[in-house]
Amino acid sequence: MKKANRLLQETSPYLLQHAYNPVDWHPWGEEALTKARTENKPILVSIGYAACHWCHVMEHQSFEHESIAQVMNDNFVCIKVDREERPDVDQIYMDAIHAMGIQGGWPLNVFLNPEAKPFYGGTYFAPQQWVKILQNIAEAYRNHRDELDNSAEQFTEHLNLSELHKYGLQQSESDFNEADFQQLFNSLSARFDKVRGGMGQAPKFPMPVNYAFLLRYYHLTGEQTALDQVVLTLQEMAYGGIYDQAGGGFARYSVDADWLVPHFEKMLYDNGQLVSLYAEAFAVTQNPLFKEVVYETVAFAQRELMSAEGGFYSSLDADSEGEEGKFYVFKxxxxxxxxxxxxxxxxxxxxxxxxxxxxxxxxxxxxxxxxxxxxxxxxxxxxxxxxxxxxxxxxxxxxxxxRVRPGLDDKILLSWNALMLKGLADAYKVFGEPDFLTLARQNAQFLLQHLRLDNALFHNYKNGRTTINGFLEDYALLIQALLALYQITFEENWLTEAKKLTDYTIRNFYDETEELFFFTDQTSEKLIARKKEIMDNVVPASNSVMATNLHFLSLFFDQEQYFQLSDAMLAKVKPLVVKEPSFLGNWASLYFLKIKPTAEIALVGSEAESIRQVLGRQFLPNAVLVGTTTDSNLPLLQDREPVNGQTTIFVCYNKACQLPVHTVAEAMEQINQIGN
Incomplete structure (x- = not known):
């Protein structure tokens, strides 16, 4: 009978997959780090995630074998990390690998000295190669310790360079102009695949933030090529194998340029964002295919990823019965x-x-x-x-x-849930489907009940346990989702919660010297570096989301300091956004907000909800919407009453208001005159 290691006490499905390996795995934590220092052993940190195909392969080929495990146990303190649970740890050691000139990916295997400073690493290793590396590093550690420590110090110095310094970003003037905005689009459009959609060649990732930006660029400029690329990409993805044609929902990426062959794992974060994107694209185009995708993807998430408590699980594996894609394909x-x-x-x-x-x-x-x-x-x-x-x-x-189902990663992550929550809110706004609102409310209540303590958040939840403090992505993405939820319900508790979380974030994550937010709470575990997240990836950078939140919150609560902070954050990264928008798509959408004033639309009166429903079907990316059927203390609703007893719409920009009107058509005319 196999003997369990320490990972059996963890909640992460990825760690539990390794609980019966003969490797003496530790979870990341002080116990393992202390053991390394006490025994003066190097540390092996092996990072992956439950739906990772090559992580499984390396486990089966190496970590399940007694002889290989013996080499690992004799020479190293071995630590397993779920990158989805500990993105802070993953971020540091992935940066270290890049500093070593190695292409990153998962599994990520990094060797550290007892102070947790990295000196060597890589990704997947075949069994014989892995044993050779283990033996060579163990020998080098015994006989050339000083050289390894010197190397580790140099890598750690690199890890502690600020992101702004790394990219040479020194400019801090809030000059957001249309010429640079045009250049931004030109930089992005140079990468368009105009035949099959997407950007560049294989592999192709959905990257929803880039197409959300293109919708906004089209909205502002009327540039048809921007909209054409969105429609082409979304259509080709919906037709392709990356989309589950029978069951709905998207795989993580396509291994080919035609969206045909997916890497079959399905991630919550992709599907949440793609629900938002397809809903917005429908609002612009009325393409029935996009509506079908939204409904089927929500159905997939509810059917296969939703817990009985109202949270969404993280992912479905690519493999079943040891074969990639077997669950989905047919002869x-x-x-x-x-x-x-x-x-x-x-x-x-x-x-x-x-x-x-x-x-x-x-x-x-x-x-x-x-x-x-x-x-x-x-x-x-x-x-x-x-x-x-x-x-x-x-x-x-x-x-x-x-059929035998793919493995389910049944941990619940706050940040990824927040992306699906916003997807549900965006889908309800556009389609008015009551089930979407029910799911959104249920999910929001679950998150605030189980992953929040006072105004602090937790990152993970499973079996009633929360074990990891929230990261900036948890705060930023939940705030974003709560702002969306308020605007489809006018239930002010969601807005109040968003402001409380924002103020906590400013107190505990903000770095005044660089006018950006750290990824970790100042009260969290101290690692060898405290990073800031700038680049938008498959999940938008937490700083770009936070800067956008601050822009909108400044209007909801009439807080000028929020607005100034949002401006300062964008100004810091503006040169990089203009030059490399394909890696900063969400920042580009914030740039869009800064070009023209944001519309403040207030609905007051007994028909506020029905008018909100009609307005929701419009694509209004540069607007905040508030409303009440009675009265409210929100700044945008104070001293606002129905005119002549009729529900009234007030449209304002830059604290200057248009004449009050009573119909959506009249309000849209005012909004379009300002160029929203």
């Missing part, structure tokens, strides 16, 4: 059995072939054309085709229900 003969006489039409619709469109003779369901075009080519009514497709999906899902 043609299996489809003939499932669909009978309908199979030929199904196979044309989803591009199924006898030899398979992927490896080992299997097929990934994907589309190449719209329902309208397919129906026309096959002499079908569109509604008849849609009925057939719905029936096909039901049959496919019924078969999948009998």
């Amino acid at each position: 043609k003969e299996a489809l003939q059995e499932i669909l009978g006489s309908e199979e030929p039409l199904f196979s044309e619709y989803y591009n199924i072939t006898e030899e398979g469109n992927w490896e080992h003779g299997v097929n990934i369901l994907h589309r190449k054309t719209s329902d309208e075009a397919f129906a026309r080519d096959h002499k079908l009514e569109v509604n008849e085709l849609k009925r057939k497709v719905a029936a096909w999906k039901s049959k496919i899902m019924a078969v999948r229900e009998k």
Whole structure:
């Protein structure tokens, strides 16, 4: 019988996967670090996550083998880290790997001295190579300790360089002009794949923040190429294998340039952001495909990722039964059995072939054309085709229900939940679907009840336990989601909570010397470096989200210092945003907000909610919306009453108000005159 190691006491599914390895794994913490110092041993930190394919491979090939584990245990204090639980630890040692000139990724394996300072590392290693590296490092540590320590000191100095210094960012003037904004778009558009959508070549990641920016750029300038690239990309993704054609929801990325072959893991953070993006794109285009994607993706998240308590789990693995994608793919003969006489039409619709469109003779369901075009080519009514497709999906899902499911990472992360919460709020705003609002309220209540203590947040939750203090991403993304939730409900408690969390964040994360926020709370564990997150990635940088929150909160609460701080933060990174917008897409959307004044739209009267519903269907990215049916102490609603007993709309900019009006059409005319 296998003997458990210390990881058996953890809640992270990734750590629990390694609980019966013969490696004497420790979780990250003072016990392991003290052991290294006491025994004067180097530390091996191995970082991954539950849905990571190559993490599983390295575990099976190396960490499950007694002989390899013996080498690790004899020579190192071995620490396993779930990067999703400890992004602060992952960020530091990933930066260290990059400083060593190594391409980063997961699994991430880094060797540290007993002071937790890194001197060597890499990603995946094959078993023989891994043993050789372990032996070489153990020998070097015994015989050349001074050299390794000197190297570790140099890497640690590099890690403590500020992000602003690293990118040569010294400018701090709040000069946001349309010429630089145009240059920003030109820099981004140079990377467009105008044939299959997305940016650059394979692999392709969704990167929702870039397309959210393009929608805003189009809204401000009317530049058709910006909108065309969004529509092309969102359509190609929705047609491709990266989208689960039967069950809804997106995989993490496509390994090819055509969005056909996904890396099959499904992450909550992608799907939350893509719900927001497709909802916004529908508001701009009215494309029915985008609505279908929103509804199916929300259904996927509710069905496969939502806990009974109202939180969303983190991810689904790429693998099942040891094979990547096995849960999702089909051979043609299996489809003939499932669909009978309908199979030929199904196979044309989803591009199924006898030899398979992927490896080992299997097929990934994907589309190449719209329902309208397919129906026309096959002499079908569109509604008849849609009925057939719905029936096909039901049959496919019924078969999948009998298959071995991919592994579920059932930890609940606050920041990722906040992205799905905002997705639900954005979807409700555009579509008015009551179920979306019910899910959003349920999720928000769960997060505030279980992952908050006073005004401080926790990052993780599982089995009733919260074990890790919140990071800046948790605060920033939850504040963002609460602002969205207020604007679809006019329930002021959400806005109040957002302000409390903002004030806590300023007190505990803000660095006045650089006018940016640290990633960790000043009360959190002290690591060898305290980082700031600037670059927008698959999840937007916590500083860019916080700067945007401050912009909007300054209007909700008439707090000029919030506005000035938002300006200062953007000014710090502005040269990089203009030059490299594909890595700072969310900052680019904040730049959009600074070009023209933000509209303050106040609804007062008994019909405030019904007017809000109509306004919500408009794409108004540069506006804040407040409302009440009675009275309110919010600055934007004070001294505002219905005019002539009718529900009244007040539109203001820069503390100057237009004449009060009573219809959405009149309000939109005022908004469009200012150029929102």
